[in-house]
Amino acid sequence: xxxxxxxxxxxxxxxxxxxxxxxxxxxxxxxxxxxxxxxxxxxxxxxxxxxxxxxxxxxxxxxxxxxxxxxxxxxxxxxxxxxxxxxxxxxxxxxxxxxxxxxxxxxxxxxxxxxxxxxxxxxxxxxxxxxxxxxxxxxxxxxxxxxxxxxxxxxxxxxxxxxxxxxxxxxxxxxxxxxxxxxxxxxxxxxxxxxxxxxx
Numbered sequence: 001x002x003x004x005x006x007x008x009x010x011x012x013x014x015x016x017x018x019x020x021x022x023x024x025x026x027x028x029x030x031x032x033x034x035x036x037x038x039x040x041x042x043x044x045x046x047x048x049x050x051x052x053x054x055x056x057x058x059x060x061x062x063x064x065x066x067x068x069x070x071x072x073x074x075x076x077x078x079x080x081x082x083x084x085x086x087x088x089x090x091x092x093x094x095x096x097x098x099x100x101x102x103x104x105x106x107x108x109x110x111x112x113x114x115x116x117x118x119x120x121x122x123x124x125x126x127x128x129x130x131x132x133x134x135x136x137x138x139x140x141x142x143x144x145x146x147x148x149x150x151x152x153x154x155x156x157x158x159x160x161x162x163x164x165x166x167x168x169x170x171x172x173x174x175x176x177x178x179x180x181x182x183x184x185x186x187x188x189x190x191x192x193x194x195x196x197x198x199x200x
Contacts, residue, residue, distance in 0.1 A: 011126045016175070018134030021092035021167030026133060028056040031095055031166060034131070038123035043116035044109070049101050050117045053152045056095035056166075064090055066151055070142040093136075093167035097124075098143075098152055103159050114161065121162055128166060138163045 006014070031054055043049060055063035067090040068075055068083075075083055101117045104110040125135045142148050143160040154160060 006130050008126075011129055015126060015129040016134070016173045017136045018165075018167065018169045018173070019136060020169060020171070021094065021134065021165070022170050023092055024094055024168040025060070026056055026094035026166045026168070028054070028059075028095070030131060030133065031056055031097065034124050034127040035097070037127055038120050041116060041119040041123050043119075044112040047109075047113065047116070049104075049113035050120055051100050053098040053100065054095065055097075060095050063096070066148070070145055070148045070151075071140060093165035095166040097162075097164045097166070098160050099162040099164060100152075100154055100158050100160050103157055117161060121164060124164065132168070133166055134169045135167075136165045138165060 035052060035054075039048070064087070068087060071090060072078070072083065072086045075086065078086065099117055099121060101113050104113060121137060125137070128135045139161070140163060143163060149160065152160070
């Protein structure tokens with residue numbers, strides 16, 4: 001068993017979404033390990049409401065044709081140079097996983113499943129970061145394109161919620177500031193106590 005390089009806290013705080021990948025391929029076995037471990041994400045009723053379509057190694061090289069077709073509008077009209085620039089967002093990463101969830105007809109279960117799959121994605125991102133692999137959760141419009149869905153074998157009643165890119169990088173992006181705790185946490189009963197003190 002490999003010794004963990006980062007504490008959970010360090011992984012959470014240091015992780016960044018990577019936009020500028022360096023094009024180095026990602027070993028499919030690494031992705032398989034991360035997804036296997038990430039599957040311990042909590043999910044209601046142990047429904048495991050997720051499945052993945054992964055493109056890595058030679059499979060990702062082939063899949064770039066699909067990404068070009070659906071991810072670069074009017075690509076046939078572009079010059080080679082412009083097309084290369086447009087494709088950089090796809091050629092930079094070394095692999096990709098599409099996260100697919102069932103769209104339960106019951107709203108409560110549908111929201112639970114989406115939340116659970118989101119936790120799975122976060123687990124994957126943290127595990128990747130611990131291995132020195134960057135990720136970026138993207139939701140391009142073509143994920144809902146019927147022809148693209150068909151390419152991935154997405155069934156009726158399913159939804160692609162993420163195009164999760166994996167790859168190596170040369171620079172870690174600077175951290176963006178987060179809100180302070182006081183801006184998003186309210187402690188129940190505290191306001192009543194403060195009002196009572198003011199009245200007294």
